Amino acid sequence: MLRIAVPNKGTLSETAVQMLHEAGYATRRDSKELIVTDARNDVEFFYLRPRDIATYVGSGALDIGVTGRDLLLDSHSPALEVEALDFGGSTFRFAGPAGRFSSLDDLNGVRVATSYDTLVGDFLERNGVTAELVRLDGAVESAVRLGVADAVADVVSTGTTLRNQGLEIFGPVILESTGVLIAAREGIAGFETFQRRLQGVMVARRYVLIDYDLPAELLEKATAVTPGLESPTVSPLADTGWLAVRAMVPRKDMNNVMDELYEIGARAILVSPIHAARI
Numbered sequence: 001m002l003r004i005a006v007p008n009k010g011t012l013s014e015t016a017v018q019m020l021h022e023a024g025y026a027t028r029r030d031s032k033e034l035i036v037t038d039a040r041n042d043v044e045f046f047y048l049r050p051r052d053i054a055t056y057v058g059s060g061a062l063d064i065g066v067t068g069r070d071l072l073l074d075s076h077s078p079a080l081e082v083e084a085l086d087f088g089g090s091t092f093r094f095a096g097p098a099g100r101f102s103s104l105d106d107l108n109g110v111r112v113a114t115s116y117d118t119l120v121g122d123f124l125e126r127n128g129v130t131a132e133l134v135r136l137d138g139a140v141e142s143a144v145r146l147g148v149a150d151a152v153a154d155v156v157s158t159g160t161t162l163r164n165q166g167l168e169i170f171g172p173v174i175l176e177s178t179g180v181l182i183a184a185r186e187g188i189a190g191f192e193t194f195q196r197r198l199q200g201v202m203v204a205r206r207y208v209l210i211d212y213d214l215p216a217e218l219l220e221k222a223t224a225v226t227p228g229l230e231s232p233t234v235s236p237l238a239d240t241g242w243l244a245v246r247a248m249v250p251r252k253d254m255n256n257v258m259d260e261l262y263e264i265g266a267r268a269i270l271v272s273p274i275h276a277a278r279i
């Protein structure tokens with residue numbers, strides 16, 4: 001039975017669990033449930049703190065996990081990052097009081113608060129900077145105002161939390177992070193099926209199906225606009241001068257694609273969602 005670690009709290013949890021649900025797996029019914037056995041799919045899910053997941057997977061106690069790249073690197077776990085997922089994207093940055101710092105070198109000799117002291121320590125060391133790291137559990141943006149640090153290093157998404165504390169980003173990007181699928185090792189039995197199911201959910205979210213009718217002589221032009229994954233499906237209409245065309249297009253592009261197809265001469269252009277996919 002495949003043993004999978006899932007975040008039980010925090011930013012990654014809800015989206016990760018929703019993704020498992022869409023991929024056809026059993027999920028917990030209430031937030032106190034820590035283990036869910038999905039016998040039909042031969043998988044067992046362990047709901048764990050996001051920060052601990054890389055440790056469980058890296059030790060081999062669990063086979064696979066969903067966590068953040070920043071948490072994986074901060075843990076120094078030997079777990080392998082196998083795939084970037086479509087959620088939990090953030091940037092890891094230094095920030096300080098407006099105008100106080102301008103470059104990484106300005107951090108020499110100052111106190112930097114962070115919940116990711118290993119990640120930040122490694123970065124500073126690689127760059128030859130010596131700072132005093134102040135390890136905090138969270139809400140590190142308050143550390144400067146409260147006087148326990150001179151600067152912070154933390155996850156930035158919209159930047160609202162920093163702004164509200166009068167802090168400004170400076171220096172290089174420490175890390176571009178995202179939700180990731182991690183594995184204890186290569187070649188775990190059942191891993192590929194699990195991975196394909198998650199990929200299927202991501203594809204179903206990212207793409208839509210487009211159908212349209214087209215005068216036959218315009219097929220080449222229309223194929224250039226909707227090349228599909230392999231190539232579009234083309235079927236005859238009862239009127240021999242016309243074709244019906246179907247292809248996948250990125251959801252974010254669908255309105256531009258519809259406009260372009262209409263201008264070329266396509267009609268009856270319809271878009272529908274994809275509920276599930278195996279690519």
Ligand SMILES: Nc1ncnc2c1ncn2[C@@H]1O[C@H](COP(=O)(O)OP(=O)(O)OP(=O)(O)O)[C@@H](O)[C@H]1O
Nearest residue numbers: 010011012050068069070071088089090155157177
């Ligand atoms: N605002 C955000 N937007 C996107 N990803 C985020 C955000 N905040 C955190 N993350 C990502 O989520 C992961 C875990 O962070 P999160 O803060 O949710 O966990 P936690 O700190 O353990 O939980 P909690 O904050 O509830 O104590 C990290 O990979 C981080 O990069």
Ligand SMILES: O=P(O)(O)OC[C@H]1O[C@H](OP(=O)(O)OP(=O)(O)O)[C@H](O)[C@@H]1O
Nearest residue numbers: 138139140155156157158159160161162
């Ligand atoms: O750039 P923003 O959109 O403002 O988001 C970034 C904030 O979100 C996370 O905090 P979280 O709510 O997880 O609290 P924590 O710091 O206690 O973990 C992160 O640690 C930042 O503080």
Ligand SMILES: [Mg+2]
Nearest residue numbers: 010011138139
């Ligand atoms: Mg947090």
